Amino acid sequence: MVAIEKGLEWTLVPTDSSSAEHIARHPFGKTPAVEVNGHLLIESDAICRYLDDVFDGASLIPDDALEQAEMTKWMGFVQAYMFPTTEFGLVMPRLIAPLMGRPVDETRVEKALPTIQYQLGLLEAALDGRTFIASDHLTLADIYLFCTWMAVAHTDEGKVMLHHSPNVTRWMSYLGSRESARRTAWPEG
Numbered sequence: 100m101v102a103i104e105k106g107l108e109w110t111l112v113p114t115d116s117s118s119a120e121h122i123a124r125h126p127f128g129k130t131p132a133v134e135v136n137g138h139l140l141i142e143s144d145a146i147c148r149y150l151d152d153v154f155d156g157a158s159l160i161p162d163d164a165l166e167q168a169e170m171t172k173w174m175g176f177v178q179a180y181m182f183p184t185t186e187f188g189l190v191m192p193r194l195i196a197p198l199m200g201r202p203v204d205e206t207r208v209e210k211a212l213p214t215i216q217y218q219l220g221l222l223e224a225a226l227d228g229r230t231f232i233a234s235d236h237l238t239l240a241d242i243y244l245f246c247t248w249m250a251v252a253h254t255d256e257g258k259v260m261l262h263h264s265p266n267v268t269r270w271m272s273y274l275g276s277r278e279s280a281r282r283t284a285w286p287e288g
């Protein structure tokens with residue numbers, strides 16, 4: 100989404116994240132790892148801030164120091180709390196495990212749901228009357244949050260929670276209509 104918002108072209112390279120080749124790129128075997136202008140970059144924060152800094156196009160980082168702090172706070176919420184809880188507590192066990200031929204760990208999902216609901220409640224309250232989370236324009240925080248909660252929205256539990264979160268639903272529907280979201284959306288089904 101960041102690349103598209105900045106008007107950049109990119110190629111996705113399917114990778115075995117546990118391979119020696121990938122560990123050489125990322126010592127913890129994670130994605131994303133990107134090559135930009137001959138530089139290997141890892142970790143979303145580093146990648147996104149670099150892309151925003153060095154390429155033209157509307158800036159995804161506010162100039163205002165307080166708005167920038169707000170953006171960084173929400174990016175931190177995603178990195179430290181929201182992504183780990185939603186990914187390992189719901190998205191992986193509910194959607195990815197069956198794709199890999201493994202059973203759904205219902206106990207894990209059941210345990211994570213109250214925390215996910217609490218985190219969604221924070222976002223719901225913060226988006227009251229707002230189009231974007233940290234500024235009057237799109238920032239990296241909107242993109243981090245959108246990607247995280249879009250994955251949740253693919254689960255049945257997530258659909259129910261979002262149905263009761265009108266501010267998040269409105270904000271997701273607007274962000275989801277942007278070209279950057281449409282071109283990077285998960286396939287349906």
Ligand SMILES: N[C@@H](CCC(=O)N[C@@H](CS)C(=O)NCC(=O)O)C(=O)O
Pocket residue numbers: 116128129130131141142143144178
């Ligand atoms: N802090 C890292 C998190 C990276 C991360 O957890 N990536 C996930 C995909 S979104 C991953 O590689 N999961 C595969 C795995 O853990 O094996 C970042 O921001 O880039």
